[in-house]
Amino acid sequence: MSNISPNTIPNTGKFSWIKYLKDRPLWVDLALIAMAVACYFLFPYSLAFVTRVLIVMIFVLSLDLVLGYAGVATLGHAALFGTGAYAAGLFALHATASPILGLLVGACAASVVAFVSGLLLMRAHGLTVLMLSIAFAEVLQEISNQAGSITGGADGLAGFIMNPILGIFEFDFIGQTGFWYVLAVLIAVFIFLKMVVASPFGLAARGIHQSVVRMRAIGTGVYWKLVAIYTLSGAIAGIAGALSAQITELVSPEVFATSFSAEVVIMLILGGMGRLYGAIIGTALFMVVHHTAASVDPFNWLFVIGGLVLVVVFFVPAGLLALPAEIKRRMGRPT
């Protein structure tokens, strides 16, 4: 395990959360939260958009777990997002429109789908996973399109109106409640994932990413570890999907689109894979640039996005998080 960066390895035999938190300053996290809160006051008219960014952040975090940490290349992660969205939508329509319960249902449904599909996907490697994951998302999309009596087909699943959160906070027109709700969920997910990636379980994921053979040699059950990671990632993607369904109050088969899966991969690459902050920064950058460019020129904004991706991939292949290190390296000073 000596190749894993040393500061993430607990130096005692037994892992201690207290020690872990002591070693790590929280100011970055606090700054990020402060920035999110600042958005509320700086962009009171664009809360709907900011809320969408936060939802996609949760989704990209879930992808980071699979792609960044465990190194499993998937282009069908929207399958899990969409499952969460449809589960939450159907639950709100037929059972109860409680947002919190809806989140749990979305997470459970998506983790079940992730587990079942993971049993197959995690047996494959490389390009095979890529193709299988795309196929899987497309199958789900076709089901949502065909089962019109249940899902509303191509017209989308509509007609549910969410209850107030915890029975107190009603979803308002401007999207204030939605913003705080999603931000709270994002913070909870982020803290949870920080714990996961620092835990022995998270270390095992990185170990698999670096060398499957070595992990086998030290006695790790690689296959089941991967299935577990994929299932966990599914639960988080499901939460993101459920949030999206609750905020939009409509779900369409487009949630399963391969283009959506590809977009979140780009966001993650932009920010930096295998780091939770990378997922946050990449999503924010991609979506803000997209939004700004598309409002300035709704016809040709794709050029801007394409250019941005090219620049980052050429000059900072490890993602924007690696930018300071990259600048130092190019200036000729050792890092």
Next chain:
Amino acid sequence: MKRYLKALATAAFLSVAMQGHAVADTIKVGVIAPFSGPFAIYGKQFQEAINVYVSQNGTKAGEHTVEFIYKDSGGPKPDVAKALAQELLIKDRVDYLAGFVFTPNALAVAPLLNKAKRPAVIFNAATSIITTKSEYFTRVSFTLWQTAVPLAKWAYEQGMRTVVTAVTDYAPGKDGEDAFKDTFEKLGGKVIDQIRMPLSTKDFSPFLQRIKDKAPDAIFGFLPAGPPTFAFVKAYNENDLKGSGIQFLGTGETDETNLKALGDSAIGITTSYHYSGSHDSDKNREFVGKLKEMYPDSVANLASVGAYDGTHVLYTMIAAAGKDAGKAMEAVKGLTWESPRGPVSIDPKTRHITQNIYIRKVAKDDNGMLINKEFQTIPNVPDLGLQQ
């Protein structure tokens, strides 16, 4: 106490946001449509038609100046469309919304219209139920029932008694199939086979061979515009169904933006639709002429005429009511005008357009260009979908 204060502040803010400035004389219209990706052609056609209308009628509706703000929704993405609509209503303070190519996008915006009390004019999205979801919706496009029912009647009148329906397996396809079958069988005809083809199919020969074996009088086809239509028409010709006396009946397959690519193989295809770029009227010649003048590469199709008439409806509402949504909706109910597609009106009950449906055949005009030549008119067809 704090909560009440917040509620009060919100209410105050909302009332400002909703009313806008009573003195401001510019009225903004937010247009939500795809301007990028595979459906960008819709946004392009919309914008060009709006510009044509504005250049013919000026930027003033009554005493108000009209300003258009365009937002790109990409494809069928209801979450994006809803967030864009929210932003348009709250940040840009638009008084009217317009556009909407896809049904889910329009449906996602419906609750916002009800809360914000802002009218929206649908240029395209064609599922019947949309206008029932908000009393602030009005629609100037068409529904599949509106075009397929007259076609079924016409086919029966021509003496056709057996038809095979072949539709793409998605919501509009099923709508088209239902509409055609229902009408045709009520009249006494028979649909002897219903084929649903996968959305991603590129090889249609097996389906057409199956149809040939059944030897019906005609096929009723419904496919999304673009490559599937080309492939289907090509397979129709290659399997020589025309030679076997099996007619092709369609609706929007021979859209003007497709015709050139379809080529001569499309000649003779019969369709029923609400607009043909070659519609024979002064109003249409004026519209198409101006469009050609401003955008030489452009052709007028259903999206152009939808946006052109939609802009007319918007101008009428703005001239009559300014920012008063209730009055604007009253102004549009029963509105009658001469469109490039012919005489049209807005049904006061459904807020959907009542229009002539034309039976057309693909033919060559004097310049050798392929056109949809109208040869029979079914006047004043309302949306028939909601009565089912």
